[in-house]
Amino acid sequence: MTEKEALFEYLLRRADDSLILGHRLSEWCGHGPILEEDIALTNLALDLIGQATEWYQYAAQVEDKGRDEDDLAFMRIEREYKNVLLVEQTNGDFGKTIVRQFLFDHFQNLLFERLMESKDEQIAAIAAKSIKEVRYHLKHSSEWVIRLGDGTEESHNRVQESLTDLSRFIDELFYQDEVDEQLIKAGIACDTSSFEKEYRNNIQAVIDEATLALPEKQWQLDGGRKGVHSEHLGYLLTELQYMQRTYPGMEW
Amino acid sequence: MKEQNIEELERQFQEKIDNEIKIEPKDWMPDAYRETLIRQISQHAHSEIVGQLPEGNWVTRAPNLRRKAVLLAKIQDEAGHGLYLYSAVETLGADREETIDDLHSGKAKYSSIFNYPSLTWADMGMIGWLVDGAAIMNQVPLCRCSYGPYARAMVRVCKEESFHQRQGYEIVAKLANGTPEQKEMAQESLNRWWWPALMMFGPSDADSKHTEQSMKWKIKRHTNDELRQMFVDVTVPQAEHIGLKVPDNDLKFNEETGHYDFGEINWDEFWQVVKGYGPCNKERVDARRKAKEEGMWIREAANAYAEKRAKRNKKAS
């Protein structure tokens, strides 16, 4: 694998995480449980889709095969999407959406903090711009985890169930392979194992305050970074790609 | 209060209105004025909220990243506008959740345009261009409405909505200048949305029971028919400019009046949709009711947490 190929792959992983999670959040638009929260979830979706656009633009530039950000976002087949499984999980109730967001926000925060120091100037710039958004997402999702966890018995039980369910996807956030290794050596990517402990401490602090508990070590799922997804992604892509597939090559 | 007192208060109230002095929340106002405003502003707020749904229907299918972001931002604005308007309703002593319950029970109305389905991507353009275009016609005069909080909310809404109509027209223009399939998509969509858009201005003046009093109170500044005519006059040339045909064989520019003459609106359809028998009335209200019901446990949890924390803080101090 050349460094260019590794970089392209690395950028797709960043872009797909943001796009797929942004898409999931956009499904709430107009259906949020509370008007103010409908607006808040849409803000998260907009931030994530904005980030995805920037990552795809850079990926397209690195690939240099005449594809643009929309080709990358809309015209690949399922196996070519490289997001983690966590972000494609269905919205469920508001509590599940919040827990999914919470687990991802804490990861993205620590990742981008390090990518701001990347030797690749564009990666550093995208990370620096995005981290302000991510810090707000993290505050928002963490506060809600605490409110719901330490709220009523019903909310506690619901959000605990979501946490138990989604914690199967935590390890995958730290998945690394030859793509990462090559770029870490070049000072472009960062080693996720360097902040895994910090991540676990950060989420544990919130989970404790929320009077919730992470389950005992569970069997962990992965595959997303290699394009092997859960059944949910296919349906998501069916909607996402509908227009581009039905009317190929047209401009909108 | 003595009867003369009320008469005197009403006289002073009307004098303020006639002198363009705004009425503010704690000022004395006739009950009927308050009730009219509560009805109108909450109806307006419900329209913003229900109006999210036909567009939300295409968020996950938007054709590219830019359109997806724009559509999300627009729908989000509508939620925000609903919120500004509910805030204005609350200044009149009405309770937001109670007015929302009236929407869910069918007691309160909202703009009937949102009871039509959004079937193609072109509908996203049509909603922005025609529906927001018609809404702006209604809303700009409301910035001068006699009730302060409503007028201020509308100033904000109008400022923010200025991009909504443009983005809609941009979508439609892109289609109209695109492939034959795209142009067909745009024309077909215009055919479906044109008449419902004209109905947005409400019944004709002869059948409008609230207009006269609302004009006197300066809650309303133009009649329904005046606004409808203004809309037709500005919109027809916009359609022609991109080569789309307005689906009205009676449409013709009248040199004498300087306005377009246009065909008869199907008022039967209008009243049926208002009464709840439109293509999507049930889906729209069901969707909103579901959102509220599914939000109950979250509201309760947040309240419970706030109470617990307040208690803990008290103990600590």
Add this chain to the structure above:
Amino acid sequence: MSKKEWPLWEVFIRSKQGLSHKHAGSLRAADAEMAINNARDVYTRRSEGVSIWVVESDKVTASDPSEAGPLFEPSNSKAYRHPTFYEVPEGVKHM
């Protein structure tokens, strides 16, 4: 507890450093943090602010409109509080 609504909050926004906070509108939130977050999402979507205050609406005390006369009109007749009340001989500068 339970079915009750979240309290109403009044939102004040400082549009830029050097200006005072100005009333922007209201919203509902269960607690102060949520009120700040919601105010940010609802009232600063177009970079309208650099600072937010939120106050629970029922903590605001307002003057009574029926007392507007005694409260505010007496100052109308005190034009001597304004600089234009005074004559300055022509040609005098920096005053």
